[in-house]
Each structure stands twice: as C-alpha cells, then as structure tokens.
Amino acid sequence: MLEIKNLHASVDGKEILRGINLTVNAGEVHAIMGPNGAGKSTLSNVLAGRDGYEITQGEVIYKGENLLDLEAEERAQRGVFLAFQYPVEIPGVSNIYLLKAALNAVRQYQGLDDLDAIDFLTLVRSKMELVKMDESFLHRSVNEGFSGGEKKRNEILQMALLEPSLAILDETDSGLDIDALKIVSDGVNSLRSKDRSVVMITHYQRLLDYIVPDFVHVLSAGRIVKSGDKELAKELEKTGYSWVNETAEGQPA
C-alpha cells in the first residue's frame, strides 16, 4: 500500500524529516508516536501533499505510484485521506456541500457518475450513525462553531464517506474528552478492513487503548528510532520520551 524510503524533508531550509523508512501493507494499522517536534505532523503533511515542504531525498510509493509527484487533490482522489489535527472552518459552506463535492471528486476519478441527491443523503445518513452525529450537522457551515469533539467526529464522518485506502489520522485524539474519544475510536474501528490501511499519529498512548495498532513506531528527530507492537506504546507510557531523544542523538545524522 505505502512504502516510504529514506524520506528527507525540509521547511525553510531546516531539515525536519531525516530519513524515514516505513512500509504499510493493506489492512494494517500503524501508530507513529513521538515527542513534540519529532516531525510527526510534517510526515502527515508531506504524505498528504501540503505546500511548503521541500523533499530533499527519498521517495514514497503508494499503490505503485510515486506519491510525491501528485498534487494534494490527486492523492485524495486516489484514496489518501488526512484527518486533520486542526480541522479548518469554511464559513458559509454547508457541511453537506463539502461532503458531496468531496465524494463526487473521488467518484469522478474512479469513473463513476455523481450520486443523485437521494442516494447521497441515504449514504451520508448511514455514515453519520457511525460517529453519532445528527442531521443538523449537515447544514451547518463546515466546522464553524463546532466544538473540538465535533470537529474530530466530522473528520471521521468524511473518512467514512470517502472510504479511503490510506487514512492518516493526525493527532485525532487531541482535545477529546473520554466520551468523544470513544465515539471517534469506534468510528475508526468500524472502518478497519483488509483493504484499508491506517497511519495514526499521536503523542499519547491513550488513543491506542481504543484503536489497537498492529505496529507502533517511535519517531524522534526526524527518524524512526524504534518499532514494535502495541507493547512498545505501553513501554513508552511508562518511561516517557526522554530515552528516545538520547537514542536519536546517539545516531549519526
């Protein structure tokens, strides 16, 4: 599904990612953990195609294509989905309008016709149950006036609707109380399937109690310094990140 090879990326001349290697197979859930400033958000932004990052070395192969050659919208149309850490407000644009435009963009790429209004609404309603959102959300402006939890649920709703092949969840647990965390996690878990890969980026182990990963990687100073299974996350919870910094500094750049 996704193969990241020796990926180096800089922002304003400062190297943030310093040789990431990661292989994610279909159906796997990977958690990427790490201290602040390790490059977690940079990694998700680079994968999703945000402007402002310079790729200095390495490559990213997604379904056999060089992902880095594609525009952000082309990646999205091919099934790369980023659940934002800070979902963006778009005043005056109703949620349902964005959902429909997004779904049709993906369908057009797949050579499918746009869904008609009734089929679309039926589909959206079924997906809304997953994240326990009521219909009033559809008619509110995108993320405007949404609480932190509502915004994150909205991201998962979009994911449920778009059915991506590769979902990148960037700090999806941040700012969530325990109830909202449970709803969001249940939503994500229900979307786990053998053809869908998930990359979860998180600072805290807490999320991993709800969405149990197949693999856990520790990112520090722009490199993956340790990989393991879910037990690694528990270990981190106990020891904190201080040891990984030492490990990272101990390695040649």
Place this chain on the structure above:
Amino acid sequence: MAEQQQIDDILPGDYQAGFVTDIESDSLPPGLSEEVVREISRIKGEPEFLLEWRLQAYRHWLTLETPEWAHVNYPAIDYQAISYYSAPKKKTDGPKSLDEVDPELLRTYEKLGVPLDERARLAGVAVDAVFDSVSVANTFQDKLAEEGIIFMPFSKAVHEHPELIKKYLGSVVSYKDNFYAALNSAVFSDGSFVYIPKGKRCPMELSTYFRINAANTGQFERTLIIADDDAYVSYLEGCTAPMRDENQLHAAVVELVAMDRAEIKYSTVQNWYPGDENGVGGIFNFVTKRAACRGESSKVSWTQVETGSAITWKYPSVILQGDNSTGEFYSVAVTNNMQQADTGTKMIHLGKNTSSTIISKGISAGRSQNAYRGLVRVGPNADNARNYTECDSLLMGDKCAAHTFPYIEVKNPTAQVEHEASTSKISEDQLFYCKQRGLDVEDAVSMIVNGFCKQVIRELPMEFAVEAQNLLGLSLEGSVG
C-alpha cells in the same frame, strides 16, 4: 511565494461574453451638444415635455464637474469622443414580434444565454433586451398587459403612457442629482419601464438584458419601475459587452417607486467587460440607482452581484419616506486584475419605524481596488429607525486592496444603528483542506467564495443565483491567496 505564483498562473479568468456582433448600425457621430440632445429626442419622436427636460438636464450638466471623491483612478473622459446613440439598422419601424427581429441579434442573445424565444416561455421570465441604445426584443408584453401590468421599452412607454412618465421621471433621481445622472437625463436612449397597478403581484420575473455592442458608444439607459399600492414585482437585470481595447462609458439611471405596502425586488448581475489583465479596455460603469419607499410599509430590496466593468461607481439607495418602510441592500462586488470598484448604498431614514439592512461582500484579487462606501442617515422625524450593516472583505493574493468607508448620520436619539466589518483572506489552510478532500484549486476557491457570499446569493431568484455562482467562479478562476 508558491502561493502567489499559483495565483498569477491562473489569472485571468475568461470573459465569455466578449464577442462582437457584426451588425449594421445607425449611430450619431461622436460628440455632445444641444443639437445632439435634440436629435436623440427627434429620432425617438418624443413629446415636447421630454425634450425640454433633456435640455434642462444638458444645460445643468454643463455647469457640473466630474466627481472625484470615489476611490478610483482613470484618465479624464473625453465626452466629445463618444457617440450618444447607436441602434442596429432595421428594416421596419421596430419589431412587432420576434420573427421580425434580426436573426443576428437573436443569435447574440442566444450565445449569452438570454431566453427571448420559446425558452423564455419555459423559463417563465419576461425579457426586454436592450442592444446599444435601443430595445430590440420584448417578450410577454401582451400577457402582462392582460393583468394591467406595463412592461415595455422606455421609448415606447413615452408614447403610450406619457402621463406616467411625466409624473415619475426624475422624481427619485433628479437630473440635478449628480454629474452622470445629469448626463444620462440629457442623452438617455432606452431602458425599461414597468408599472404594476394597485393590488397586483407580477406573476413572473421581469428581466432586462443590456448589451453594449458598437464601438465608441456610450450606453445611457433609463429604467423606471413603479409599484402601486399593494403591488409586488421582482425585476432582474443582466449586462455584458464585447472585449474592446478602449474604455466604454455606461451611465445608467434607475428609479424605483414603491407606494403603500408595495414591494420591489431588484436584482442585478453585472458582467460588463472588465478589461484585460493589464487594465486595457473595459466598461466604465457609472450608475445612479435609487428607490423611494414612498408609501407606508413599502419595501425595496436591491441585490447585486458585480463582477464586471473596469470601474464601478454605483450606490443603489433607498429613501425610506413611508412609515414602517424597509430598505435592503445585498451586494457582492468582485474585482480582479486591474478592476476598480467603489460601490455601496445609501439608506435615508425619514419615516417612523423604518428599517434597513446592508450586507456587503467585497472580494478583491489581482491588483484590484475594492471599496465599500455607504451612508446611513436617520432624519430628525425618523423615530425608532433601525439599521444593520455588515461589510466583509475577502482578499486574494497580496497585491489587491479592500477599503470600507461607512458614513453614519443620526439626528434622532431613538435610532439604532449597527455596523460590523471584517477583512479576511482565503487561507492556505482552507485551500489545503479542500484539496485534501479531492477538490481542485478552482473548485475550492469557488466554493469558499460562494460560502463567503452566501447571504447575498440566497437573495437572488433561483435561476439568477445559479448564473451568479458560476460567474463568481469564472471571475476569480484560480485567484488564490
């Protein structure tokens, strides 16, 4: 910045109404004099009172200076270089039915998507099409006449309803009002006239489509709409012009009169040629639009989507004379490339319990200048007057500018006047968010801009709203910031 590069790459949007119709026309030679005013009146066979009025206006115009207070810049206009009358040559004295209209003209309107034929019937919109200086087609007149509703070219109304013209012409916008109103009063050629009798709700949208075709011609149309007691009318106006390298002048006057409990809804989608990306060519759109809410509980709504013109100078206003009357102004003004807009409204509260709402959305891209200028005046007798004003500006890129000039004059202590203003940019975050959901840049910008303008777009009649949304997308294609 990569962002700015992206903007510049995709600018300018296409102007799709920029073609010229190859048609023979009768035009007066360029120049303005008392003789020209007399000649226009003679061609139109006008009654004496109208000629007199034109001449008074002309003599007054000679005493006036070009207004310079607006936040726009342009070289002085040579009023002697403009032709003040141009009409497509016609075989007969004017088309009696669409069959007699020059097919070339029908094709022109067909290209512009204006329904003059059978499609008009399906669309349920009565259309008056004004080409350069004259009305070339007017649909549904007979059907409306059965209801007692008058909808006809102004020049025809002068002959058929001189008493109404005499009573109302200049009663809202005097020829002394301003420089361009005086000029228009002297040389206006055609436009639309609407009268809705007492108690009638006009059963269809009335629409006038203005087209400037001939080169070096000014268009000076005059529109007069009267809604008598308890009447209702919704009127739409659309405008386009060919792409030409020289600037063309459009100085229209629109007067609306709403009597007791009458309501007039006036919607404009203005898409005059805006000039090219370097500011060459384009229409100078200097327009005076004003409504009088003369009767008690009367209501006038102006809704405008302004995307065209090199320069727009326009302040659709409402004089709230009648007690409990209501004035509304909903505006989207888009400027791109070198366009300049100075637009807004005046709400003049005179009667008691009058209320007004102003929603203005300015969108600037390219190197354009976009100003909102609005006056809210509450007179000493206007007890309990209410005004709510909201002015929002959206900037795209870093070479454009938005300005807000609100004027508030309150002479009655019971008045409540609220003013809110905001300026924002389309953020990179918003764009990335949309792109990450699969939308390309142009669709993303169009969606964000339409969201920004939603309060105004929803005031437009359905079929116009769709046109306006498409136009917003086209005018701003790719201008991201």
